[in-house]
Amino acid sequence: MAVDSTKPKRVLVVHGVEIGEDKDQNQHIDIRELILNRLNGAPLPFDTEMYRYENINDRAQEKLRTVLSLFARNMIEKKAIDMAVDIIGDVVIALADTSTAQIIRQGLVDRILEIYEEGNPLYLVAHSLGSVYAFDAVNRLIASGEHFDRDNRKSWPVQGLVTIGSPLGLKIFKRNRVKPLGEGQKFFRWINYWDRTDPIVSGSFYGKPEVGYDIVERFATDNENCGWLIQDRVVDIGKAWLLAHVGYWHHPGLGDDLVSLLG
Amino acid sequence: MMNQAVRGLILGTLLLSGCAHNYIYSGTLKAEDSQGKHRKFLLYWNKTERPVWFNTSEGTVRVLPQCSLNVMPYDERPEGIIFRARESDKKVIDPEQDRDVCGRVLSGNFVADLPADSLSLTVLCADSPPDDLNQAKPYLKARPEPYKFTLSRREWR
Numbered sequence: 001m002a003v004d005s006t007k008p009k010r011v012l013v014v015h016g017v018e019i020g021e022d023k024d025q026n027q028h029i030d031i032r033e034l035i036l037n038r039l040n041g042a043p044l045p046f047d048t049e050m051y052r053y054e055n056i057n058d059r060a061q062e063k064l065r066t067v068l069s070l071f072a073r074n075m076i077e078k079k080a081i082d083m084a085v086d087i088i089g090d091v092v093i094a095l096a097d098t099s100t101a102q103i104i105r106q107g108l109v110d111r112i113l114e115i116y117e118e119g120n121p122l123y124l125v126a127h128s129l130g131s132v133y134a135f136d137a138v139n140r141l142i143a144s145g146e147h148f149d150r151d152n153r154k155s156w157p158v159q160g161l162v163t164i165g166s167p168l169g170l171k172i173f174k175r176n177r178v179k180p181l182g183e184g185q186k187f188f189r190w191i192n193y194w195d196r197t198d199p200i201v202s203g204s205f206y207g208k209p210e211v212g213y214d215i216v217e218r219f220a221t222d223n224e225n226c227g228w229l230i231q232d233r234v235v236d237i238g239k240a241w242l243l244a245h246v247g248y249w250h251h252p253g254l255g256d257d258l259v260s261l262l263g
Numbered sequence: 264m265m266n267q268a269v270r271g272l273i274l275g276t277l278l279l280s281g282c283a284h285n286y287i288y289s290g291t292l293k294a295e296d297s298q299g300k301h302r303k304f305l306l307y308w309n310k311t312e313r314p315v316w317f318n319t320s321e322g323t324v325r326v327l328p329q330c331s332l333n334v335m336p337y338d339e340r341p342e343g344i345i346f347r348a349r350e351s352d353k354k355v356i357d358p359e360q361d362r363d364v365c366g367r368v369l370s371g372n373f374v375a376d377l378p379a380d381s382l383s384l385t386v387l388c389a390d391s392p393p394d395d396l397n398q399a400k401p402y403l404k405a406r407p408e409p410y411k412f413t414l415s416r417r418e419w420r
Contacts, residue, residue, distance in 0.1 A: 003396065005394075005395045005396045039332075042330075042332060044332065121396055153393070153394055153396050154394075154396070159396065185393075186350060186393055186394075187350040189349070189350065195319070196317075196319055197316075197317065197319060208317075209317045209319065213322070213338075213339070213340055213341065229349065229350055231338065231347060233322060233323055233336070233338060234321065234322025234323065234338075234339065235321060235322065235323070236309050236310060236311050236319045236320055236321040236322075238283065238285040238309065238311045239283070240283070240313070240316050240317075240319075253309075253321060253323060253325060256325055256327060256334045257325075257334055257336065259332050259334070260332055260333050260334040260400070262332075263332030263333065263397065263398060263400055
């Protein structure tokens with residue numbers, strides 16, 4: 001089993017905290033359009049697809065939603081409760097690393113390995129909370145010892161990780177180190193895009209701009225065996241606060257860098 | 264009370280975002296690429312100015328080569344605006360010095376403060392794909408002398 005360099009590149013998009021159901025998560029279309037726009041007709045065979053887990057979360061939150069909706073006095077309050085459970089519940093599931101989080105993570109690992117078996121070079125693009133699952137999935141695959149022979153990129157089920165609007169830099173997520181790839185010369189790329197006013201990245205509710213440069217670059221070890229090339233990249237979405245958080249999908253700079261990464 | 268606060272915050276954000284001015288700074292240059300072919304190169308970054316909220320700026324100046332998919336990102340870092348080496352970049356000018364630095368913007372240390380009329384930068388690396396999973400993608404030819412881009416600014420959105 002190995003990656004075939006002649007096969008089209010595949011981009012697996014992992015969504016973050018979202019309202020709605022699986023069928024509403026179609027951010028892979030935005031990423032596809034962004035890449036196509038930046039390619040401007042240049043030949044680069046690729047395809048995008050979604051990893052969706054909204055329905056898994058919704059099922060886990062069903063009982064809580066039913067109980068809380070008993071307190072609702074009208075349709076508007078019921079809708080507000082639904083939305084609050086949907087958003088806060090997604091975060092709590094990931095933070096507490098519940099069995100639901102484990103199902104989501106395992107589902108992502110399984111999908112990555114399915115694509116690997118098909119032989120397509122795979123890149124992960126993960127937004128917001130999805131970046132936590134994507135980060136865990138890649139590190140789990142490295143830890144398994146079955147893949148990621150450092151000097152043979154064709155043994156890598158994932159060729160690169162792109163995170164956008166990620167909360168991984170926040171202490172509450174308790175992630176601060178990558179799993180080293182071991183001895184070798186090649187590097188696994190992780191590019192982390194963040195807007196300074198994005199409150200999910202900074203943890204500032206009011207969107208006070210985050211200063212500095214490093215969000216996840218500090219996850220790398222100084223050891224030569226680390227094997228990760230991690231780069232934080234500040235982007236200016238042109239919008240502030242939560243609008244910045246949901247605006248990455250259309251950022252031209254991200255599109256240019258994705259094209260460069262895939263090409 | 265809480266509802267009013269949330270509504271006010273959302274409305275405020277929408278209003279402030281609506282009042283923002285988004286600018287793109289760009290310039291082109293004709294020069295040789297690393298394969299010796301004459302190409303056009305586009306440099307750009309963007310910046311947002313807001314009357315009340317904070318101004319923000321892209322943290323990267325990007326150089327796009329014509330007929331190649333290889334974007335050269337010059338990232339704002341504590342030590343300046345640097346083209347940081349990737350796994351596919353090989354340093355060919357002063358290879359023993361600052362091996363992780365493939366180039367530098369010479370016109371300033373912060374993207375937000377860069378001049379709007381011209382910009383100079385260096386290129387010290389050449390594209391060198393590690394294996395056949397990535398194709399050769401030439402970019403601006405490495406040379407000891409800096410390249411100078413003439414810039415213009417326009418509003419977008």
